């Protein structure tokens with residue numbers, strides 16, 4: 559167990575896999591293990607809410623829901639440092655970049671999973687969070703510019719209002735005297 563180059567730890571979305579040793583690009587990290595289901599059984603499991611189904615092909619799907627399948631803790635990223643591949647009916651996760659100790663090991667679950675299960679606007683991967691933060695900053699800047707514009711408009715209308723009220727005040731004092 560200790561020979562694994564990673565540990566299961568807390569991530570932004572629950573649990574995740576974190577490198578404990580340097581992992582070289584192209585090296586195999588872990589097998590995605592579980593019983594094989596045929597298409598129909600996989601469909602049934604999916605409808606039952608199983609989110610750990612790895613479809614190898616139309617015919618075979620791995621049910622990776624068991625906790626003993628540590629690969630199931632690997633989170634999705636749109637900017638992954640690992641990917642999955644199959645050798646016949648077995649599935650493995652391998653590094654596609656050199657991974658440093660402490661880095662989270664993430665792979666791309668594919669567009670269908672992103673769209674249908676995670677939801678594109680809910681993706682918590684580093685790339686999506688950066689993209690959203692950038693957009694939020696742009697929107698804040700836009701709002702600030704708009705507020706500044708409105709404030710300037712208010713100031714100029716207030717100064718013209720002051721001028722007219724001063725005139726009114728003068729008139730009033732005159733009347734008193």
Ligand SMILES: [Zn+2]
Pocket residue numbers: 635636637681682683684685686687
């Ligand atoms: Zn993402």
